[in-house]
Amino acid sequence: MSKFKKKKAVGSQEISTASLPDIVFMLLFFFMVTTTLRETTINVMQKLPGATEVKKLERKSLVSYIYIGKPRQNFQTLYGTEPRIQLNDAFAKIEDIRNYVISEREKVDENERTFLTTSLKVDKDTKMGIIIDVKQELRKASALKINYSSRKVSQIED
Amino acid sequence: MPRRPGGTFNAASTADIAFLLLIFFLVTTTMDVDTGLARKLPPIVQGPEDVSSVIKERNVFVVLVNAKDQLLVEGKPMNIYNLREEAKEFIANPLDKEDLPEKTMKDIPFFGQTAVSKGIISLQNDRGTSYEMYIKVQNELAAAYNELRNELSQRKFGKKYDDLIKEQADAIADIYPQIISEAEPKNIGGK
Numbered sequence: 236m237s238k239f240k241k242k243k244a245v246g247s248q249e250i251s252t253a254s255l256p257d258i259v260f261m262l263l264f265f266f267m268v269t270t271t272l273r274e275t276t277i278n279v280m281q282k283l284p285g286a287t288e289v290k291k292l293e294r295k296s297l298v299s300y301i302y303i304g305k306p307r308q309n310f311q312t313l314y315g316t317e318p319r320i321q322l323n324d325a326f327a328k329i330e331d332i333r334n335y336v337i338s339e340r341e342k343v344d345e346n347e348r349t350f351l352t353t354s355l356k357v358d359k360d361t362k363m364g365i366i367i368d369v370k371q372e373l374r375k376a377s378a379l380k381i382n383y384s385s386r387k388v389s390q391i392e393d
Numbered sequence: 394m395p396r397r398p399g400g401t402f403n404a405a406s407t408a409d410i411a412f413l414l415l416i417f418f419l420v421t422t423t424m425d426v427d428t429g430l431a432r433k434l435p436p437i438v439q440g441p442e443d444v445s446s447v448i449k450e451r452n453v454f455v456v457l458v459n460a461k462d463q464l465l466v467e468g469k470p471m472n473i474y475n476l477r478e479e480a481k482e483f484i485a486n487p488l489d490k491e492d493l494p495e496k497t498m499k500d501i502p503f504f505g506q507t508a509v510s511k512g513i514i515s516l517q518n519d520r521g522t523s524y525e526m527y528i529k530v531q532n533e534l535a536a537a538y539n540e541l542r543n544e545l546s547q548r549k550f551g552k553k554y555d556d557l558i559k560e561q562a563d564a565i566a567d568i569y570p571q572i573i574s575e576a577e578p579k580n581i582g583g584k
Contacts, residue, residue, distance in 0.1 A: 252408060259411035263418060270422035284525045286532040288539055292427035354427060357524050364520035366527075374437045383528055384429040391473070391529050 279304035279321050284359040285388035292382055297350050299339040301332070303365060304358030318361045320369065329368050336376040356384040430531055435575075452494045454483045454514045458530060460521025473529055480537035484512050484569060503549065503564045510569075517576040531573075538571045545569070 279302050292298060302321040306314040310326075320327050322335045340348055353373060357366060373381065456476070457465040464471045466479060486493040494512035501507050514534055518527055539554065542565050546554040550561055557565070 256407035256411050259408055259415055263411060263415045266415065266418050266422070270418070284528040286430055286528055288430060288532050288535040289428040290431055292429060292431075295427070298427070352431075354429060359523070359525035359528070361524045362520065363518050363522040363524060363527055366524060367520060370434060374434050377436065379434040379436060380431070381434060382427075382429040382431050383531065384427060385528055385532075387428050391532060 275300075275321075275324050277302055277321065278307055278310055278324075278326065279319060280307060280358050281356060282359050283356065284383075284385050285391060286383075286385040287388060287391060289385055289387045292352070292354060292384075294350065297343060297347060298352050298354050298382075299336070300354050300356055301335075301369060302356045303361055303369065305360075318358065318365055320365070329365075329372055332369060332372040333376045336373065336378045340378075350380075351378065352380045352382050353378050354382045354384050430528065430535060432531070448513060449495070451492055452511045452513055454480065454494075454512060456514065456516045456530060456534070458516075458518040458522045458526060460519040462523055462526040464530070473526075473533060476530065476533040477537050477540070480514065480534055481541055483514075484510055484537060485541055486510055486512070499567070501564050501567050503561060504568065507568055509567070512572070514573045515576055516573055534573055535571070538569055541569050542566070 281302065281304055303318055304321075305311075305316055305318055306326070314326055320329065320332070322331060327335070336353070340351060343351060355366070355369070370381070373379070455465075455467055459465070464473060464476065466476065471479065483493055486496065489496070494510045496508035496510050498506050499509045501509075516530065516534070518530075542554045545568065546552060546557060546561070546565055549565075550557060554562065554565060
């Protein structure tokens, strides 16, 4: 019993909170580094279609994106209202896709190249014509793993 | 004013400030999770196509989508909401009907000799089809396969397909192989 009593006597000491800010700052920096603020500004309208059978896209470093949709309002005077392709930050033509895929492939390690996925972020009002062309181009560039980006919904709607 | 003994400044509020910043960053930055339907494109065929393997009519489930987003399944118009059930019946062919795909016996781990359907889903769309419709059709076809796989997995292992270990999942994928063939696009409906 006496042992416990002794401890109580010393118990008035406070826990030092001096390191607490450091811990929290560390957390803060961790989150600042890991969460990605969107790198590319998207110049095309993006309203992704909904699907129920979606899967999560793993390993973001191995994913390259192709955005397709109508140009945003402030680009419409320059690029019109027909759906356009955007690679990185700029509008591109169908023929540019092959070079884009090759340059994306160059960026990753040789033994990881087979895992490269191309994510097609396409506005849901786009017609299939342009997507068919893009897919043909991807086949020519032998980037065969693709992912139709879509939102998770519980049921498909009209 | 007399200085406090020890001369330490009160660090209690720094933690609060840092917490505030932390919460701000947690709220504003989006760890936006990318979801989507994963597919594999067929490699480009060099030279003339191999026509030696002719596929029987009963083994093909033809899904056509026109420029007005209307479905034609096996020659008759269909609502998108019925596509899943229809595809499921085609793939599984539970009553061994004459006009639905043939089956071959295959030796599959965990299951032994199992009848595997030879069915192929052929999807063809117009250049004028909307992307939304295309995704819906793809989604329903994928859902048909996933539901069949889940049902079988529940019956055999009492677990969902996604929760199975790799060998079990592979066995089920062997019984219900997901074969969706996309024909070369046609341009019928104009732009």
